[in-house]
Amino acid sequence: MRGVALGLTAALMLAGCATTVSPVEVTRFHLGEPIARGTIMVAPLGEAAPSLEYASYAAAVEQELARAGYSVAQGNLGTEFVADAGFTRANRVGGPERSPVSIGIGAGGFSGGRRSGLGLGGGLSFGIGGGKGGDIVVSELSVRIKRRQGDEVIWEGRAQTEARGSNPAAQPGIAAEKLARALFAGFPGRSGETITVK
Template identity: 35%
Template sequence: MHRFALALVASLAMAGCALPPTGPVQVTRFVSQPAIERLGSGTIFVETAPGENGDEDALRTYKAAIARQLVALGYRETSRDQAGQVAQVRVSRTVIDAAASRGPVSVGVGGSTGTYGSGVGLGIGLNLGGGKAREQVSTRLEVRINDALTGQSLWEGRALFDVASTALLADSAQNASVMVEALFQEFPGNDGETVEVSVAK
């Protein structure tokens, strides 16, 4: 019994030190069907979305990852005045704990609107002895590809990803790489679809 008690205490202690689970990345995309043949080709410029007031250093990291991914998909990156399409980027990063919750977020293309489910991918912490629940970094990445001349939305996507604040994937460069790859997986995707992309721990 004494050995069993010691094993139980050790097991609970290890659980208390365990980090919350990572991911997956939740991705939702909307595609303008009339413009689908234009996606993945031509010239494009990546910029900060109008009205975005986030950390410019963090934004720069995500925009660079997006530009690399778009080039890999078949686009050619150019200056703003020479681009046929423009990718507008928004990024928000917040710290959440086990008691946090996320409300629904909506995004739309061409008049259609899609709604993300609330409370998806929240951090789960085991709180032993009244200590503080372990924190996670919650990142939301939004990309909208518009026609540069008319401003018409051609494609829109959003990725949501939660990771323990002490994990390697909480670093903005690592986080950007994982989220951008998930967001553009099988680009352009299906209109209105929501998928979960697993992340290697």
């Protein structure tokens, strides 16, 4: 029984640490030519007024643009490029959450010390960490890089992921970093190709 108790304790600890990480679906488009670098600023896509949530996405995009070789400027300082960034978050109803861990407890044969071949056997299996269903938060980030002069779009991309509302991955700050990192992975990427980034 001690071994069963130890196994149960270990599984409970594992269930507490288990998190489901959803992949990010990324699609990018460009002209197939080398993407020019230079000074760039991030601006809201469309006419939506910036918000605190937008600030999380803008900061994540700025960080990835810097990694991609751009010199990020704050404010409208006559940069060579503008990165229009926008995001959406929507809820959809999800199904029951499946348990990440299943434990099986079995009883071996017992014959009272005799080799009679008779025995008792049984098994019990139950899930740990499962829960009721909840809303799925679908987060999407869109970025369009254009030259300031002439408004010529030289690159654009979209990244989308989802997570249960109770999962930390659904929080705006975490989702923004995850989406931006996936969107700019291997920048500029293959034009017109949809990839999955884990």
